[in-house]
Amino acid sequence: MFKLLTFALLFISFFYILDKARCNETVTRDALLKFLAELSNNNSTILGTNSGWNLTSEPCKDNWLGVTCNMKTLSVEKIILDGYDFSSGAFDATTICNVEPIADTFVFLSLENGLLQGKNLDSIGRCKHLTHLFLGGNRFSGSIPQSFLRLNNLKRLDISNNELSGVLPDLSRISGLIEFEAQNNQLSGEIPEFDFSNFVAFNVSFNNFSGLIPPEGDRFPVSSYTNNPLLCGAPLARKCSSLSEDSESDDHDKPKSSFSRDEILMYSGYFLIGLAVILGILLCVYKKRKQKKQKKKESRIEEMKKMATIYHDTTTSMDQSKKGTSNSDISSAVISSNESNTAVSQSLVVLTSPEAYSGLRFENLLKAPAELLGRGKHGSMYKVMCDNPKMTLAVKRIKDWSISGSEFKKRMQKLNQIRHPNVLPAVAFYSSRQEKLLVYEYQNNGSLLQLLQGIQRDQTFHWSSRLSIAAGVADTLAFMHQELQHDRIAHGNLKSSNILLNKNMEPMIGEYGLMSIAEISTTTTTSNSNYVFPIADENVGAIFKQDVYAFGVILLELLTGKVQNNGIELASWVVSVLREEWTVEVFDRTLIQEGASEERMVNLLQVAVKCVNHSPEARPSINQVALMVTTIRDEDDRSIDASASTSTII
Incomplete structure (x- = not known):
């Protein structure tokens, strides 16, 4: 009797869950159709006859045009x-944001360039x-409602090219926001x-903002703020x-004085005499300064020549050792006997935070103690204590590096414009005919290579930390590739020694874009972790x-926890082990002892094997890689949270 009752309860529960799922699908479909009806003014054919948007199909099961779902839960995400x-x-955001099956899973909305008018923008706060919220290129008007502040998970917001007016709500309270586009509004x-x-x-840009640009706002160029008169x-x-x-002078109207013709001529004469005197004084000052500057330049040239001679002997001993505490390699390399005049005439170009590095000069680098950190095929890295x-x-x-000084300068300025929190920015650069610094x-916390060697x-190097670093590097590369694809600037020398760790132990990709296209194409190996990059x-x-x-x-x-001199060797070894179906054998033993999820390690291994395919065409794009790695990381985070919740309940 008890078994029969249990079976009946399970039977009823199964049909209850099934019925609820069907109900959610119906509610979601009806809400989306109503949303489209509002957008198109009941023009059901605006998306085309094969879009799938109709009562006889389901959004997720039948792949409606423009709708992306989580196929495990059949819930709308984009x-x-x-x-x-x-x-x-x-x-009208009410149509979708007030419907729980959608609002609880909805993460991405893009309606750009649709010439839409706003009906109920306030309801967007319920999603x-x-x-991601992209509403650029429409006809939204009025002010942005305070309900936007409830979008605590918002990362990217584009409301550009609309007719919005009024004061912005304090969007700085959305801590995760990394992109804000609001140009061409009022x-x-x-x-x-x-x-x-x-x-x-x-x-x-092209708004009516007033007052002082907030601190650190100068990280972005003038074009981000232009055409805001106040x-x-x-x-x-x-x-x-x-x-x-200027504003104060405009507020107080002053009576205009009327002058006679003779008075105007008299004052004009006084003005011309005064102008002539001032020009004469300025000319004398200019000549004196020019003479003083010439003398100073000549003395600096002589001083630099002496420094080059002093450092010459020390350079030879430094080249024979891996590390040292002398700056001779930098100074003697940059200032050689036959181009000392050129070196002195070139200045150190400061890119980042001119205020913080206003005292940094080329001479400071030459005089400061330096420690050799490593040598590579394309140059050396030093730690310099100024x-x-x-x-x-x-x-x-x-x-x-076969690149002209002007091209080098353009590349450095371009890389300085494309900023990402996880790309190590160049503070400054120096360029002469033969040398570039x-x-x-x-970064005091070292590199990923040092963590792996440890x-x-x-x-200890936990699985969650490795996964977090992998996801961070993948997302950063995806951003840089997207921004620099038209400039044909890839990293070109990516390796674990070039992935540094900031004070929060977050990955910072260093030396981005320091190799030209020709060098990337002809490179066979690089130093330290000598990866080989086969290309067609x-x-x-x-x-x-x-x-x-x-x-x-x-x-x-x-x-694997292995760092080899040649990336091909590591990739070949892993592929050969997988071919013999010894999958577990490739994993670092410490990860298995830690209890890391074997399923997620295998999933990440599959991503890695796709990336090291010998054929470039067969490799996934970095955007696809970033999505796969981030998904694995998010699954791992949810697993950790679930375990923590279970432990708390117990």
Whole structure:
């Protein structure tokens, strides 16, 4: 009797769950159809006859156009309907954000360039899980509602090219926001104090913003703020003090004085006489300064020649040893006897935070103690301890790079414009005919290579940390490839020694873009972790696929705990073991002892094997790789959270 009752309860529960799932699917379908009806003004054919948007199909099961679902739970995650003519319709977020089956899983909404008008923009705050909201290129008007502040998970927001007005809500309270595009509107008031250090894109140009640009806002170029007449502060040339004076003078009307013709001629004469005197004084001052500057330049040239001679003997001994505490290699390499005049005439170009590095000079690098950190095929890296200003820097000396000084400068400026929190930015650079130096902030926590080498000395490197680093590097590479694909600038020398760790032990990709296309195509090995990057041709796709191959080797290092001189050797060994179906044999023993999920390690291994495919065309794009690695990381995080919850309950 008891067994019969149990069976009946299970039977009823099964049909209850099944019925609830069907109900959710019906509610989701009806809500989406109503949403489209609002957008298109009941024009059901606007998406085409094969779009799938009808009552006889299901959004997730039948792959509706523009709808992306989680196929495990059959729940809607993304709606992307860009470029359709919705000019006769209106946007009403209530239709989807008030429906639980959608609002609880909905993370991505894009309706760009649809000429939409806003009907109920305030209700967007109910889609609390949204991470991406793209509404650019429409006709939304009025102010942005405070309900936007409830979008705590929002990372990217684009409301550009609309007719929005009024004061922005304090969007800086959304801590995870990394992109904000609001150009070409009529927004006013002050710009919120965003945490610009996290931003990868920011633009509020062509609006009516006023007041001071918030701290660190100068990380973005003038074009991000242009055509806001009342906006002031760096990077704009308009100073806030002068702006307030102009405003004050406009507020107080002064009576106009009337002068006679004789008075005008008299004052004009006085003005011309005064102008002539001032020009004469300025001419004398200019000549004296020019003479003084010439003398100073000649003395500096003589001083630099002496320094080159002093450092020459020390350079020979430094070249014979791996490390040292002399700066001779930098100074003698840059200032040779036959180009000392050229070296002195070139200056150190500061890229990042000019205020913080205003005292940094080329001479400081020459005089400061330096420690050789490593040598490679394309140059050497030094740790330099400057006293004035007091700071520790990492200086990369690049040799035998067939690129002109002007092209080198353009590349450095381009890389300085494309910022990402996990790409180590160059602080400054120096360029002469034969030598090029790059200056970075020194990272005290070392590199991924050192973490991997520490495994051999029984140091701990947990699975979650490895997975987090892998996901961070993949996301960063995806961003850089996207931004620099038209400039044909890949990393070209990606390896574990070039992945540094900041103070929070987060990965920072160093030396991005220091190899030209020709060098990437002809490279067979690089120093330290000498990865080999096989390629078929020099097209843009193949160039960027070198980074995918190198990232695959890094994944193999994280999984195996092995660091070999040749990435091909490691990849070949892993593939050969997998061919014999000894999958577990490739994993680092410490991960297995730690209890890391074998399923997720195998999934990550499959991603790595795809990346190191010998054919560039067969390798996935870095965007696909980043999505796969991030999915594995998120599954691992959810597993950890679930375990923690279970432990708390017990």
